[in-house]
Amino acid sequence: MNLTESLLHALKAHGARQIFGIPGDFALPYFKVIEASGILPLYTLSHEPGVGFAADAAARIGNNSGTGSDGSGGRALGVAAVTYGAGALNMINSVAAAYAEKSPLVVISGGPGEGESNSGLLLHHQAKRLDSQFRIFEEITCDRARLDDLERAPADIARVLGNCLKHSRPVYLEIPRDKAASPCAPVPAIEPPAVDPDALAACADEVLQRLQQAQRPVLMVDVEVRRYGLEAQVAELARRLALPVATCFMGRGLLADADAPLVGTYMGVAGLPEVTQLVEDSDGLFLLGVILSDTNFAVSEKKIDLRRSIVACDGEVRLGWHVYHDIPLAALVEALLARTAPREVAFEVPRSVYPRGLVADDAAIAPQDIATAVNDLMDRHGRLPIASDMGDCLFTAMDIEHTALVAPGYYATMGFGVPAGLGLQAATGQRPLVLVGDGAFQMTGWELGNCRRYGWDPIVLLFNNASWEMLRTFQPESRFNDLDDWGFATMAAGLGGDGVRVHTRAQLQAALERAVATRGRFQLIEVMIPRGVLSQTLQRFVAGVKRLNAGK
Ligand SMILES: Cc1ncc(Cc2csc(CCOP(=O)(O)OP(=O)(O)O)c2C)c(N)n1
Ligand SMILES: [Mg+2]
Numbered sequence: 123m124n125l126t127e128s129l130l131h132a133l134k135a136h137g138a139r140q141i142f143g144i145p146g147d148f149a150l151p152y153f154k155v156i157e158a159s160g161i162l163p164l165y166t167l168s169h170e171p172g173v174g175f176a177a178d179a180a181a182r183i184g185n186n187s188g189t190g191s192d193g194s195g196g197r198a199l200g201v202a203a204v205t206y207g208a209g210a211l212n213m214i215n216s217v218a219a220a221y222a223e224k225s226p227l228v229v230i231s232g233g234p235g236e237g238e239s240n241s242g243l244l245l246h247h248q249a250k251r252l253d254s255q256f257r258i259f260e261e262i263t264c265d266r267a268r269l270d271d272l273e274r275a276p277a278d279i280a281r282v283l284g285n286c287l288k289h290s291r292p293v294y295l296e297i298p299r300d301k302a303a304s305p306c307a308p309v310p311a312i313e314p315p316a317v318d319p320d321a322l323a324a325c326a327d328e329v330l331q332r333l334q335q336a337q338r339p340v341l342m343v344d345v346e347v348r349r350y351g352l353e354a355q356v357a358e359l360a361r362r363l364a365l366p367v368a369t370c371f372m373g374r375g376l377l378a379d380a381d382a383p384l385v386g387t388y389m390g391v392a393g394l395p396e397v398t399q400l401v402e403d404s405d406g407l408f409l410l411g412v413i414l415s416d417t418n419f420a421v422s423e424k425k426i427d428l429r430r431s432i433v434a435c436d437g438e439v440r441l442g443w444h445v446y447h448d449i450p451l452a453a454l455v456e457a458l459l460a461r462t463a464p465r466e467v468a469f470e471v472p473r474s475v476y477p478r479g480l481v482a483d484d485a486a487i488a489p490q491d492i493a494t495a496v497n498d499l500m501d502r503h504g505r506l507p508i509a510s511d512m513g514d515c516l517f518t519a520m521d522i523e524h525t526a527l528v529a530p531g532y533y534a535t536m537g538f539g540v541p542a543g544l545g546l547q548a549a550t551g552q553r554p555l556v557l558v559g560d561g562a563f564q565m566t567g568w569e570l571g572n573c574r575r576y577g578w579d580p581i582v583l584l585f586n587n588a589s590w591e592m593l594r595t596f597q598p599e600s601r602f603n604d605l606d607d608w609g610f611a612t613m614a615a616g617l618g619g620d621g622v623r624v625h626t627r628a629q630l631q632a633a634l635e636r637a638v639a640t641r642g643r644f645q646l647i648e649v650m651i652p653r654g655v656l657s658q659t660l661q662r663f664v665a666g667v668k669r670l671n672a673g674k
Pocket of ligand 1: 512514515536537558560562563585587589591
């Protein structure tokens with residue numbers, strides 16, 4: 123076995139199901155082994171930002187299942203394979219997004235071999251120093267290794283991949299091009315560190331005691347619940363404790379298939395008032411796997427007192443002024459389930475509050491109409507997993523019925539939507555719905571040109587307001603937010619798909635029906651939206667932020 127094969131087997135054993143990548147001369151040797159070995163399927167894309175987003179989305183949605191198809195414990199890794207310098211450094215933003223949003227992404231980069239590294243010459247693709255890339259990735263990964271010592275490499279790979287899953291953060295592995303096909307021992311399996319049973323018991327008992335003492339306990343869930351494959355277990359815990367469940371903005375889409383008492387998404391002043399009140403009036407808020415970020419909590423009508431809350435994330439559990447360290451989320455959930463019993467009384471699934479019954483007339487289209495049309499479509503044809511970009515499309519997604527959703531809800535980068543949709547379909551085989559604005563589509567929408575060779579056929583809803591509209595809502599006086607009207611729909615055929623531009627609600631409904639009925643080619647529906655017409659959620663968000671800032 124050679125170094126690359128050893129790494130590929132280890133990636134698969136840790137939950138990787140595919141690789142997304144773009145080669146280069148420093149990467150050709152290891153790409154050759156990937157292709158020849160067939161250990162993991164390789165999907166090449168067109169631009170490294172898209173490679174990173176697709177691999178990130180594959181990791182996120184892969185952990186949704188909670189059970190590994192080959193007994194890998196239900197965890198999933200995303201893998202992005204690139205070349206040194208121009209490739210890896212081109213993917214920095216995507217990896218930073220994965221770091222911020224706790225996605226277990228493995229970055230593999232080719233690197234200079236020993237001889238050329240000692241040549242005394244500056245190498246092509248080199249930035250400041252030969253190890254500049256390695257140092258840059260220190261800031262957006264939780265662990266990393268350069269595999270230049272074949273004796274040490276198996277243990278290095280085991281440690282790095284183990285940390286990727288333990289921390290659910292990106293990691294970086296560099297393969298010197300003169301070592302890719304060198305003989306190497308298999309990567310040893312390493313056991314995750316044991317959890318202190320007494321600390322875990324004390325923590326679980328205290329959490330339950332807090333929840334039982336509360337008059338209005340509420341469970342809020344976020345991305346770690348998915349990253350650690352715990353949705354089914356958390357839904358069962360919510361049922362047993364009869365806890366209403368709110369997701370935060372980033373956690374939207376969680377528990378969608380898990381029969382949980384979901385009340386909706388907490389968005390403070392921008393969200394549904396009944397959900398905002400439920401969360402902010404709670405005297406026992408249990409934040410499970412929640413990233414304490416501004417996009418989740420900065421728009422709170424009433425400041426949430428985190429000291430009165432229970433906060434379990436990043437391997438710690440905070441209750442008031444004390445912290446239980448080294449308590450993995452999975453261990454905590456398991457301990458809580460062990461201390462509770464299934465309830466006889468089935469909980470009342472809250473009635474859906476999401477808009478339905480699109481009036482299919484000649485009226486112009488507003489974002490709310492898109493949400494309504496999608497809800498109607500899913501009622502008729504079944505739920506679709508959604509990949510959303512940043513922009514008003516993501517705020518519109520808050521009005522779409524609960525369904526699996528991958529989106530940059532915290533790091534908030536544009537360009538995520540289309541590549542993430544491809545990653546989602548590669549990872550699950552399910553046809554995704556992609557929501558993307560015209561500005562974001564200009565960045566990575568062209569990755570749709572890769573669908574035909576892999577048989578992917580996403581349905582893409584392109585919100586075309588010829589504007590960076592989100593920015594305009596905060597600074598309407600600036601003209602630089604005006605974009606030109608690109609004919610995106612007319613470009614679809616050249617990329618191997620079908621495109622249609624729609625102006626009215628009737629045209630939108632018909633286009634969606636046609637898209638669902640057409641398989642094997644991506645479907646691009648370019649939805650023309652008048653500038654200044656926003657989703658209700660974004661309107662509330664902007665008004666709320668302005669009001670809260672005015673009060674400061
Ligand atoms: C990679 C990156 N560069 C810039 C920005 C900053 C930004 C946040 S929102 C936005 C406008 C988005 O325009 P789009 O047409 O896609 O959507 P909409 O607002 O609904 O019209 C920009 C430029 C971000 N977030 N990421
Ligand atoms: Mg726009």
